Amino acid sequence: MCRLGASTMAQFTGGDDYQAEFDPKAYLGYFKFGEDTLGEKYLNFALKHYCKTFTSGVVKGDTLIDIGSGPTIHQLLSACESFKEIIASDYTDWNLRELEKWLKNEPEAFDWTPVVKYVSHVPWKGN
Secondary structure (H helix, E strand, C coil): CCEEEEEECCCCCHHHHHHHCCHHHHCCCCCEEEEECHHHHHHHHHHHHHHHHHHCCCCEEEEEEEEEEEECCCCCCCHHHHHHEEEEEEEEEHHHHHHHHHCCCCCCCCCCCCCCCCHHHHCCCCC
């Protein structure tokens, strides 16, 4: 089992405008299954290819650092079997706060359960 942590890059050169304008909750609306949206089509495509990449055995190691994670974890789920530690980082405090809500299982956290279940069942593994 891997450990997921979050860190901020907001202290680097002036991200105040972007930090104030980006709404992670609105963005997370694109990551829901069962609504036949462009976001769901993206998820199907991306998750399939993340799975193929990380289950190939070619991409593996001790630590994976995801730079610019945003408020999402979908890109990291298939990597959990290939890395002991995963570090998610982002430019904005708001995105990291969303990740922390999920890590702490807070009630207002985005529900990644359908995506996690989808990845864990790997319907396209080996295709």
